[in-house]
Amino acid sequence: xxxxxxxxxxxxxxxxxxxxxxxxxxxxxxxxxxxxxxxxxxxxxxxxxxxxxxxxxxxxxxxxxxxxxxxxxxxxxxxxxxxxxxxxxxxxxxxxxxxxxxxxxxxxxxxxxxxxxxxxxxxxxxxxxxxxxxxxxxxxxxxxxxxxxxxxxxxxxxxxxxxxxxxxxxxxxxxxxxxxxxxx
Numbered sequence: 001x002x003x004x005x006x007x008x009x010x011x012x013x014x015x016x017x018x019x020x021x022x023x024x025x026x027x028x029x030x031x032x033x034x035x036x037x038x039x040x041x042x043x044x045x046x047x048x049x050x051x052x053x054x055x056x057x058x059x060x061x062x063x064x065x066x067x068x069x070x071x072x073x074x075x076x077x078x079x080x081x082x083x084x085x086x087x088x089x090x091x092x093x094x095x096x097x098x099x100x101x102x103x104x105x106x107x108x109x110x111x112x113x114x115x116x117x118x119x120x121x122x123x124x125x126x127x128x129x130x131x132x133x134x135x136x137x138x139x140x141x142x143x144x145x146x147x148x149x150x151x152x153x154x155x156x157x158x159x160x161x162x163x164x165x166x167x168x169x170x171x172x173x174x175x176x177x178x179x180x181x182x183x184x
Contacts, residue, residue: 002070006029009091035142036173041165043131044177048112050162050177051132054155056123059164061089061141062148071150079152089140095124107140109133125154141166141179143175155179 042059043052057079064087066074074085080095090107094117113131115122126133151163160179167174 002086017156022119034173036168037137038166038174039137039166040135040141042109042133042135043115043162044112044126045162045165046167046169048132050160050165050178051113051131052128052155052161052163053159054153055108055120055123055127057094057123057125057152057154058091058150059090059152061091062087063143063145064148065146066148066150070146073149075087078123083150084118087147089143090138092125094126107135107138109135112137119136120154123152123154125152149175149177151177153179 020140024159038046042056044050059065060083062085066085074083079095082093085090092107092109111131111133114126115131115133116129116130118127119125149164153163155161160178162178164177167176
């Protein structure tokens with residue numbers, strides 16, 4: 001069975017956009033990720049635990065590994081700018097006052113608990129304060145040749161939590177992205 005290995009996770013400070021804002025990019029290994037029917041959770045694990053505290057301005061999933069130069073260039077763009085890169089599978093930009101979702105191919109979410117829109121320093125984002133979002137399973141969440149996860153995030157300092165989750169608890173049938181103590 002193929003493993004869901006991150007071949008690299010990078011954190012790019014975006015100091016020009018304000019303290020504590022950074023871009024996290026995770027390259028999903030080139031090994032095939034097993035398909036599953038789990039929903040995608042944003043801000044919590046599949047059981048609704050490990051809840052993220054802080055702001056998420058944008059999430060992008062790509063069906064290919066971005067190059068180091070592309071990731072560096074993305075870190076220099078505004079978090080609320082739509083991606084112009086090829087291979088985009090899904091994009092959530094939390095910037096509209098009517099629900100906070102902009103997506104090139106609409107994949108709606110359902111909020112579970114408190115998640116509200118906010119704007120800090122000219123960056124619109126979803127503020128996670130104990131809630132999370134769930135997105136129904138979709139074929140675009142399959143990464144047979146690897147891919148990249150891009151997340152613009154401002155976590156509450158010192159809090160470890162789940163950013164994205166599409167994996168059975170304790171399993172190896174998908175992917176996840178966490179903050180870690182000392183990294184948030």
